Amino acid sequence: GQAIAQVVAAGAQVPQVITATCVSAFREIPMLQVGYSISGVPRTVTLRLPIMLNKYYKGMSMNTQDFFTRWKNLGMPGQEFQKVFQATKPMDTDAVRSKVQGFGLQLLDGVDPRPDNLVAAGIVQTESAQIGCLVRLEPSKPAQMYRLTMRSAREGTAELLVNLLAQDL
Secondary structure: OOOOOOOOOOOOOOOOOOOOOOOOOOOOOOEEEEEEEEOOEEEEEEEEOOOOHHHHEEEOOOOHHHHHHHHHHOOOOOOEEEEEEEOOOOOOHHHHHHHHHHOOOEEOOOOOOOOOOEEEEEEEEOOOOEEEEEEEEEEEOOOOEEEEEEEEOOOOHHHHHHHHHHOOO
16 A cells, blocks of 8 residues: 555544455465554454455356366365255245345356255356365245355365354345
8 A cells, every 4th residue: 555644633534445366275364463652562353354255256157068077087085075054034936046146156147956945056266276166055934044065176165155154144
């Protein structure tokens, strides 16, 4: 960012633009240390940046055959993670579709033979790799539960992203 004046008036605000680049898949929330001094006494404040891995998602479109071919190819240990959990919010189909899209995924309508299920795809873009991810979300409205399954090209990525998405459903 730009240089900050040596003295900032009481109550004044000094905006700073931060650009974050994803070097590799990450679990921990990034931290930012800000150093300053008051009357010559150095101080440090550590801030948690509101950045999650899905910030670096780019939706990916594909047809039914491509989806299932890729799904079958991602069957190695560590490439799939599945979570069955209770819905924490009303199971409104449009709201759930919106949340999946807001997570950064591309919904793939008509891919799953069951119309209630949602299927989506995306790529986590990092400096070191592009990590493909495929998602299947199966709602059970009578039980008020979901089964969320993700397969990813990078070991451990599916677990991380499933846990992030499940928090919002």
